Amino acid sequence: MTATPDLECKDLTKNFKDFKAVDQVSFDVPQGSFFSILGPSGCGKTTLLRMIAGFQFPTSGDLLIKGKSMIGVGPNKRPVSMVFQHLALFPMMNIGENIGFGLRQRGVNKSEITTRVKRVLERVGLPGIEGRRVDQLSGGQKQRVAIARCMVLEPDVLLLDEPLGALDLKLREHMKIELKSLQAEFNTTFVYITHDQSEALVMSDNIAVMNKGRFDQIGTAKDLYFEPANAFVAGFVGDANRFEGKVTSVDGEIVAIVTDGGVALHGRATQQRPEVGGQAQIYVRPEAIQLSLTKPDATGGRNASERTVDSVLFNGANSLAILRDATSGETMNVALPQTGAFLGLNKSDTVYAQWDPAQARCFPAGE
């Protein structure tokens, strides 16, 4: 921990008139790591990224890159580069000139530029395309050229503003893996912003979940998924069924609630303990729920219920069944294991669902 982090934000705040776009955000990104900022649109993540790039200046707080404060330093003087949402490749230049642009600004001599452009294009796997025009490249190639254009300057931090948003699904899946391997190849710190949780989960070493200008939680993908710090993170990262009800008892970590429909449920509390008599929410992942077609022998299982199938949403490995509780009418989504056991499942069949209370998270409601 003695090494200076590549990027450090201290209580960074940005106000637009009376609206707080970024509110007291603090984090640091160690050298060579892949850091994602995940949040819904309008949460302030773009503003945060633009402050790091230097296009906007913070109202208060400090921003350090390699230990040096960047307050008052223009975007062209910062050791960061940015891959724009729509890549912003210069259509009036060919690929070689695009990548060489930054080097030309630094006054690097021509032969040096040529060799460095050639080398970086080889590293991103596109050797010899210097002479092509921008519109002659495919979406994935443009992506790599945009990254090469930044990486040729050897920035301390590379910022990426949802660059995969414009690609089609197949290519996006492919580019996720490719971005991660490019990051390993260059060993540069990447700061990536996205609203797509799967992009963040797959690529990142650390993820910050941002909501309403604040960081709700910073952690690894597994932390966020299995140990969400609050209801927003639990609902935003991954899919979850949400139940709300009145707390009837708190037994150690296990909280019991009764929903408005009269169903008793149990979940594990986090640091924020709900109080007996107060409202609380329980989040259960669809894949944490066990299904069986026959009534389980052990009747003592908490969260066990008999349900009817409302509909089956087939989507290959991500197939879901929507189950309705007979008494309360509440529905929940359950992942269908594609082992063949549930192939014959049809609407209005009866199934038995249950989950381990330790697999569900309970948060006090009203945040």
Next chain:
Amino acid sequence: MRNGTPPKPVVFRRVNSMVSDKSKLGFYLLLSPLILWLVTLIILPHIGLFAVSMSEKVGVREYETGFGNYAVFFNEPLYWRTFARTAFMSILTTALTLVLGFPIAYYIAKLTRGRTKTTLFLMCLIPFWVSELVRTYGWMILLRETGVLSNFLLYIGAIDSPIEFLYNDAAILVGLVYTSILFMIVPLVTTLDSLDDSLIEAGYDLGGTGTSILREIVIPHAMPGIVSGCIVVFMLSLGNYLTPILLGGKDSLWFTGLIYTQFITRFNWELGSAFGFLLLGLSSAVVFIGLKLSRQSLSNTMGR
């Protein structure tokens, strides 16, 4: 229908050809105003003009075909010097208009939004609601010896006696730039509007300075607009008659003035026609050279 014998394809073909005949007729009908305009107002007058310019007067109602009128032009220094001067002043006007218009267009296109943008654009347009004559008289009121500028300078004590600002080349340039700047701003705003802001940001992000971004990103992008604005402004200045005569006085020596003199004062239609043709050749040549130098094509710049 289903059980009956299918109609022979020949019938279909005939119907098809009838439809295409009809659509062809419609096409030519729609095209006819354009053709009429081109032929009667542009091609025919020019053929006539050319024919007149090729006939030399040798006696009363006696004419010979030849290049005599063109020879007169090249042998009389006043004529070809006026010609060169008009070309040079028009190019200067174009350059000045570009230098003045570009920042205005950049401001309107990139630095303003919504209502402000519309208002500014409209303010550029408002002077064009009155005729060119009235606008030029406006400048005369400002610049003449007893005009606003001269009186103001007298009042604040900067000068001792009234100064005549009219009737010199600077006054002509001012008038020409003023008359034609809108035609520079409009195409520039259109092309600059289409420049993605993130390209400029990317330029800064990669270490570019204001000047290098202007040179490498903004100007190359705006080139079609710059060239089309320049072509229009150059043509307007070259063919302008009113502004140089009113603001330049009798010494204005504008080529259109010479043409007017030949046609109206001297009643020498033959020489006037030759002058007209030379002016046409000049503007075509300058536009051609301009396009070659800026590596733009006419369809690329005017087709926008």
